[in-house]
Amino acid sequence: MILFILYQLLLFAFLPIAMYKLYWPKAGKPNVGKRWVEHFGFGKKVSNVDLWFHAVSVGEVIAATPLIKQLKQQHPALHILVTTTTATGAEQVSAKLGELITHRYAPFDLWPCIKLFIHKNQPKKLWVMETELWPNWLSVCQQHRIPVSLVNARMSERSCKRYLRFSGFSQRLFAKLSLVLAQHQDDAQRFNQLGVAAANLQVSGSIKYDLPATDSLIQQAADTRKSLFAERLVWIAASTHKGEDELVLDVMQQVRKQLPDSLLILVPRHPERFDQVAELIAARELSFARRSLQQVPNSNQTVYLADTMGEMMLMYGCADTAFIGGSLVKIGGHNYLEAAAMCLPCVAGEYDFNFSDISQQLQACGALKLSADNEQLANWIKAWLSDENARKKAGEAGLGIVKQNQGALARSLDALLNH
Incomplete structure (x- = not known):
């Protein structure tokens, strides 16, 4: 009870910070606008909600999209309400799901907000993507007999240890989940350790x-590459974070010492950082082109x-090989699978705890190499750019891992519909 009261007090204390992050205007970042009231449970009522599906932001929306599309194909009359926390997530919902669903911003985890949201929309069930768990959401859903399922769930060893510091609180929290569809066996074991009943767990x-x-x-992609980069060797640094772009540019300059015609596609993780990264590149006196301005890089431009x-x-x-961001800083890495699905061999920094199982599989087949050393990363990138056969072999091995593990979408949907 003490931890529960403390949690409520902390929510109110941190609310101004959450509001600042969500609502303060930033260049390149979409705005919530007048729909900010939805975070407090207000906004236009959604009637006859069969399923409330929560995907916090861009990554979760992208992962959830094929599941929702297949669900709608099987049950076209199903009324799905998708919530996101961020405006960038809302943009992705609009772009990828359009008229298939109704979108609202998710309520804050405050009792009045979540109770108002539930009272207004009366969803029959809640599916949550990955690990976005909020104690008050679960409590109110339990009171209203709304079953909560965790989809594509993952639980890193690091996160599990944090929850176990407050084991009593965590046990009560996780026991409220009616179904957890874990990505891997080690995820399932951690959820069970935290309080999810074995009968409610599936891998x-x-x-x-x-x-x-x-x-x-x-x-x-082939047409885009030809029009933008002609015959140049191209590598991509995807989903980079603050403090990581500088390191990537260092790697790029090392690569160009051996391969002076090579080009880097740099993709920052968050849109509000686009202009900051552009300023960083310019400050290094590097010539670059911007996709948002529809610029075509000339032969002298490096980024x-x-x-x-x-x-x-x-x-x-459009690339020959990839660096996966969030791995040279303690973010824990990002999803390697999109690159692997496009037959790209990958390199990354040492921090891979968000996707450790996938990382191990790709390393084992030679499609992924990890190092904290910039020089080593540069050497691997140069080797793959220089050797088409080695690059193709590693890329095909990674694609093979992707294909071997496909089928989770059908298994997940079957489990969710029959639970």
Whole structure:
């Protein structure tokens, strides 16, 4: 009870910080606008909600999209309400799901907000993507007999240890989940350790493997590459974070010492950083082109700043090899699978705890190499750019891992509909 009261007090204390992050205008970042009231449970009522599906931001929306589309194909009359926390997530919902669903911003985890949201919309069930768990959400859903399922769930060893510091609180929290579809066996074991009953646990695999590179996307990427980069050797640094772009540019300059015609596609993780990264590149006196301005890089330009949203797979398709961001800083890495699905061999920094299982599989087959050393990363990139056969062999091995693990989407949907 003491921890519960403390949690409520902390929510109110940190509310101004959350509001600042969500609402303060930033260049390149979409704005919530007048819909900010939805975070407090207000806004236009949504009637006859069969399913409330929560995907916090861009990554979760992208992962959830094929699941929602397949669900709608099977049950076209199903009324789905998708919530996101961020405006960038809302943009992705609009772009990828359009009229298939209704979108609202998710309520803050404050009792009045979540109770008002539930009272207004009366969803029959809640599916939450990955690990976005909020104690008050779960408590109110339990009171209203709304079953809560965790989809594509992952629980890193690091996060598990944090929850176990407050084991009593965590046990009560996780016991309220009616179904957890864990990505891997080690995730399932951690959820069980935290209080999810074994009867409510299944290992379904990661639906992020179900990302087939369609023929139309591959052709679009080939056309885009030809128009932008001609015959140049191209590598991509995807989903980079603050403090990481500088390191990537250092690697790029090392690569160019051996391969002076090579070009880097740089894709910052967050849109509000696009202009900051552009300033960083300019401060280094590097010539670059910006995708948002529809600029075509000339032969002297060394960086192509991909400062748009929703085009990651397309940009992977334009490259020969990839660096995966969030790995040279303690973010824990990002999803390697989109690059692997486009047949790209990958390098990354040492921090891979967000995707450790996938990382191990790709390392084992030779499609991924990790190092904290910039020089080593540069050497691997140079080796793959210089050797088409080695690059193709490693890329095909990674694509093989993706194909071997596909099917989680169908398994997850079957489990959710029959629970």
